[in-house]
Amino acid sequence: MRIMVKTDGDLIVEATPDIGYVHRGCEKIAESRNVIKNIPMLERPNIADASHLNWSYIKPIEELQGVEVPERGLYIRTILCEMNRIASHLYGMAIMAGIFSGHTTMYMFGFGDRELLLDLCEMLTGARMTFSFFVPGGVRRDFPRGFKEKLLETLDYLERHLGAIDRILVSNPVFVERARGVGVLKKEDAIRLGVVGPVLRGSGVRCDVRKDAPYGVYDRVDFEVISFVEGDCLSRWLVRFEEIKQSIRILRQLARDVPKGPIAKKSPLVVPGGEAIGRVESSRGEINHYVVGDGGDKPYRVKMSTGSFKNLAALPFLLKGVRIGDMPMVYGSLDYWPVEADR
Amino acid sequence: MTAASSTPEQDIVAAIREQVGNAVQDVKVDRKGRVSVVAPKETMVEVAAWLQRAGLDHAITVSGVDRPRENQLDVVYFLSSYCREDIKGLVVSLKIHLDRENPSLPSLTPIWESANLFERETHEMFGVAFEGHPNLSRLLLQDNWEGPPPLRKDLKIPELA
Amino acid sequence: MAAETESKPETRSTSPAMEASARAWVGSLRDLVERVVGSAPLKYVVNWSRIYSLWPVHLMTACCGAELGAMMSGRYDPERFGMQAAAGAMRQSDLLIIEGTVTKKMLKRVKVVWEQMPNPKYAIAMGDCACSGGLFHDSYSIINEIEKAIPIDVFVPGCPPRPEALLNAVIKLREKIRREEVYPK
Numbered sequence: 104m105r106i107m108v109k110t111d112g113d114l115i116v117e118a119t120p121d122i123g124y125v126h127r128g129c130e131k132i133a134e135s136r137n138v139i140k141n142i143p144m145l146e147r148p149n150i151a152d153a154s155h156l157n158w159s160y161i162k163p164i165e166e167l168q169g170v171e172v173p174e175r176g177l178y179i180r181t182i183l184c185e186m187n188r189i190a191s192h193l194y195g196m197a198i199m200a201g202i203f204s205g206h207t208t209m210y211m212f213g214f215g216d217r218e219l220l221l222d223l224c225e226m227l228t229g230a231r232m233t234f235s236f237f238v239p240g241g242v243r244r245d246f247p248r249g250f251k252e253k254l255l256e257t258l259d260y261l262e263r264h265l266g267a268i269d270r271i272l273v274s275n276p277v278f279v280e281r282a283r284g285v286g287v288l289k290k291e292d293a294i295r296l297g298v299v300g301p302v303l304r305g306s307g308v309r310c311d312v313r314k315d316a317p318y319g320v321y322d323r324v325d326f327e328v329i330s331f332v333e334g335d336c337l338s339r340w341l342v343r344f345e346e347i348k349q350s351i352r353i354l355r356q357l358a359r360d361v362p363k364g365p366i367a368k369k370s371p372l373v374v375p376g377g378e379a380i381g382r383v384e385s386s387r388g389e390i391n392h393y394v395v396g397d398g399g400d401k402p403y404r405v406k407m408s409t410g411s412f413k414n415l416a417a418l419p420f421l422l423k424g425v426r427i428g429d430m431p432m433v434y435g436s437l438d439y440w441p442v443e444a445d446r
Numbered sequence: 447m448t449a450a451s452s453t454p455e456q457d458i459v460a461a462i463r464e465q466v467g468n469a470v471q472d473v474k475v476d477r478k479g480r481v482s483v484v485a486p487k488e489t490m491v492e493v494a495a496w497l498q499r500a501g502l503d504h505a506i507t508v509s510g511v512d513r514p515r516e517n518q519l520d521v522v523y524f525l526s527s528y529c530r531e532d533i534k535g536l537v538v539s540l541k542i543h544l545d546r547e548n549p550s551l552p553s554l555t556p557i558w559e560s561a562n563l564f565e566r567e568t569h570e571m572f573g574v575a576f577e578g579h580p581n582l583s584r585l586l587l588q589d590n591w592e593g594p595p596p597l598r599k600d601l602k603i604p605e606l607a
Numbered sequence: 608m609a610a611e612t613e614s615k616p617e618t619r620s621t622s623p624a625m626e627a628s629a630r631a632w633v634g635s636l637r638d639l640v641e642r643v644v645g646s647a648p649l650k651y652v653v654n655w656s657r658i659y660s661l662w663p664v665h666l667m668t669a670c671c672g673a674e675l676g677a678m679m680s681g682r683y684d685p686e687r688f689g690m691q692a693a694a695g696a697m698r699q700s701d702l703l704i705i706e707g708t709v710t711k712k713m714l715k716r717v718k719v720v721w722e723q724m725p726n727p728k729y730a731i732a733m734g735d736c737a738c739s740g741g742l743f744h745d746s747y748s749i750i751n752e753i754e755k756a757i758p759i760d761v762f763v764p765g766c767p768p769r770p771e772a773l774l775n776a777v778i779k780l781r782e783k784i785r786r787e788e789v790y791p792k
Contacts, residue, residue, distance in 0.1 A: 123586035124713045125669050128603075128746040130571075131596055135603055135745070144742050150670040150767070166477065198676065214680030221677075232673060232767065294528050297504040297560020303528075310528050316479055316535035380480070380524060380537060382506075391507050391524070408507035408564070416563055442670055442707075445586055588712040588748060596747055603745045 104441055106418075106434075110427060118422035120415060126445040133405040138164060138374050141402070143235045145392075148409065149443040150232050152191040154183045155385035157237045160405070162318065162381030163394040164239050170370040174320075176241035178361045181319040182254075183227065183236060185350045185357070189261070190220040191386035192343045199435030200272060200340055204281060209272050216264060219257050226250055241367020251358050258351050265347065273344050282337035286421045286433035289334055296416045300388025301346070302437055305339035307332040312384035324356045336436035343438070346386075374402045387411055387438055411437075411444040454532050455481050458500070466496050481538045487551050490542050494523075494557050501530035502538055505554070508564035510572040512546070512598045519549045521574060523561065550575035571597040650787075657727060658781040659689040662700040666720055669707025671734040671767040678770035688777060697723040702780075705757070706733035706767075708743055709750045721757050729784070731776055732759045735766045742766065 105121040129148060133141045145160050146153040158180060165172065172180070197213025200206065221231045226247055228234040236243055272278055288298070293306035303310060311328040313321040329345040331338035374396030381392045388410020395404040414437050421433050452460075455475045462473045462483065469489035476482050485493045502525040511520040523540040527533045542551055553576035555562045565576045566585050573595040576582065587596070594600045621629070643649065667675070679685055679692050690702075697720050709717055721730070732753060735741030740751035753759065760783060763776040 123584075123588070124710060124716070125708070126586040126710060126712070126748055127669075127708055127743045128596065128748050129743075131601070131603060132743065132746055147670050147742065150673050194673070194676075211681045214677060215682060218677070218680075218682050231769070294503055295559050297506075297558070308528050310534065379477075380539070382537065389506065393507065393509050393522070393524070395511055404509075404511050406507065406509035408509075412563065413506075413560070416560065588710070593747075601747065603747060 104439075104444075106422075106430075108422070108427070108430075113426050113428075115422050115425050115427060115430070118419045120418050122415065122441065123445055125442045129446040130405055130407060133402060135401065137372065137400050138402060139238065139372055141405070142238070143233065145405070145407070146233055146235060147442075148407070148446050149191075149385070149387070149411075149440055151194045151440075152187055152385050152387065153233055154180075154187045154236065155383050155390055156407075156409075157234065158184065158319075159381045159383040159385075159390040159392045160394070160407075161237050161239055162383065163379030163392055164374060164396075164402075165370070166379040166381075167375045167377050167394070167396050168239060168370050168373075170240050170368055172241050173365045173368060174362050175245075175364040176366045176368075177319050178357055179227075179242045179246070179366060180237055181321065181324075182354060182357050182361075183224065183234065183242075184319070185354050186220050186224060186254075188386045189347050189350045190217050190224075192347050193217045193220075195343060195386070195438040196268070196272065196340070199438055200278070203431040203435040204278060206272065206278070209268070212264075212268055212271070216261060216268075219260065223250070223254060223257055226253065238367065238370075239372075240370035241365070243367070245366050246361075251361075254354065254358055258354055261347075262351060265344075269344075273341065279337060281429075281432055282340060282436070283335060285336045285429050286425060286436060287333070287335045288417060288421060290332075292420065293334070293417075296420060297413055298388070298417050299413045300384075300386070300410045300438075301339050301342040302388070302414050302417060304328065304330040305342045305436075306330075306334040312382050312389050316382055318383065320357070323360075324353050326353050336432050339436045339438075343386075373398065373400050385410055387440060387443065388413055407446055409443040409446070411440045414439060415444055453478075454536055455479070458533065458536070458538065461500065462493075462496075466493050469493050479536055481536060482541065483538060484541045484543070487542055487544065490540070491552055491554070491557075494540065494554050497525060497538065497540065498557050501527050501533055503527055503529060503558075505558045505561040505564065506537065508561050508568055510568045510574060510597065512572060514546065514599050517546050519544045519546045519572065519574065521549075521551060521568065523554060523558075525558070544574065549573065550577060552577050553579040555579055571595055573598065654785055654787070657701070658784050661688070661690050661702045661729070661777065661780070663690065663692070663702040663704050664697050664700045664720060664724070665692060666703065666705070666717070667707075668705060668709055668713060668717070669734075669736065671706035671736070674767040674770055674773065675704060675706050675733065678773045683770045683774055685774065685777065688774075688781070690777065698725065700724060701728050703728065703730045703757070704733050704773075705730060705737045705753055705759075708736035708741065709753050710748050711750060712748070714750055714756060717753075718756060729780055730757050730759050731761045731763060731773075731780060733763045733765075733773060733776070734768060735764055738762045738764055 107119045109117040146157050193213040193216055197210045201209030225231050228236045288306045290307045293303050309328050309330045326349045329342050376398045378395045383390050391408040393406040394402050397403040458481055469492050470485045472484040506524045506526050509522050521542050525538045569582050732738050761776045761780045
């Protein structure tokens, strides 16, 4: 995106974001393709977090069709989504907390650890990032042999390596000085602007769709919703860092408790008449897909509403009064993914 | 007669019927976690203000739906709550039917500021005029876009099998 | 009076004949330099230095950027080929990787970046969307054929292409530069 900035010396007086550079017309294209063929296309807006977009699109279609996913399918879906959440947070920390703050070591650490998770995803689904793994009724494949052992091994390594990431980034005095007290978003403003995800939880509002309106098997696992009250850039990054630890905790419980059974139920490839909305908590915030069907095999209307678009309202508000040198830190702490916002 | 314990969805539907029932056209519980309200253009601001006082403090999305066969264009607001524990998991949708030729309605940005960017996008994609919106300039499309608003059914792109 | 001015010679340091011969000498000096630089051993050295320091611009157009980021990281290690993410901007890089879909709004900015890069410069079209439109080919807001705007040297198919495929494309580009089969720019 382009940010047009008016300054008074070193301080920013007004900032106007200009978006739309990656607007590819996903919603219009979705009206002209079969409900299954939309899945790869609707997954591309956030390629680092594709399984959440997939689930949010499939959920309203399953509600309209009246199909219930079997237990094992739900467990596999939740496992893939949590692995994706860790990978996406590592990406965000590598680029936004890393490169944007002049920190190439975090870039290499983040991407290196991410590769292990992408190996696991490739073992399960066949693709590194664009899984297209959830279909109405369940998932496409079962766990391959040796998956659970490799998952637990990767989680053990990640837990140890989080200590290194803590030393070089989260507790690093240079980073803390740059991020503390910068770009403060108070609780009332966060609620008024309607921000979502780690930006919301970093301002003291303890809201997470996984706890408020549980889907998948989130009501059967034990985890905490992390939030900090300061509302500055550092608390937003701490929320993401702690969420990685919570995701590791969820994954251990899921790997232990997966039941046996079928992974999918057959469902017709039509979108029945009616409308439904899906709500899923992705790594950048809440994603909604509003699907209107008319009985044919193509959806009549698909409206995607992603976390980055909702957080965009906070950017001009946060940049007022900030120094030009702090702009990359404030922009980075929102973890804005342009393709997801523009669709 | 002891009343059975009612769900939050039923509570909200009952409260709407009681207090602003003459301002809405239809209100019902769609399914678990979903309440849908249909209001006419003239009374939508009153209904929206009531919903905000009832605890729905932000809009999660705003969408348009183009229906050329009924010569109608619907604008739907989806609302939820961050602060109220009992209705946190609900989504209340407020739908307004508009005339397709000249769709215009009062903007709900003064009530929910989170609807600002969504209304701007709906204006660009569907050609709906929001009266009282602070800034309805171009958001996503290219600068020299000529043609009908893209998400209307007038603009056709080739259909694949 | 007139006779006096006519009898004085013109105060010039060189005569036309001398100038003509100097021009011919400079001309032939330039020819000589071009012939020396264009000779096979020096050309080999120049191309070798270009190959071993291809610095790409940081232009993330769309979703393939995630795989470009993965390629520039430790596991695939492009620094052994001399390719590092240039922290400076376009004026210090010589490779433009167009990854992902180029929308009509973005096209003007891609061209601005391309024109700011100094010669010699090369372009790689990464991903199905840059090659031919890809998944979004029937959209109302994208450019399907980017090679009409910017001369592309190597196309990399894939959605997104694996980091190994992108490294393979960089190796192919290096071969093209070595054999001098790139577009004149």
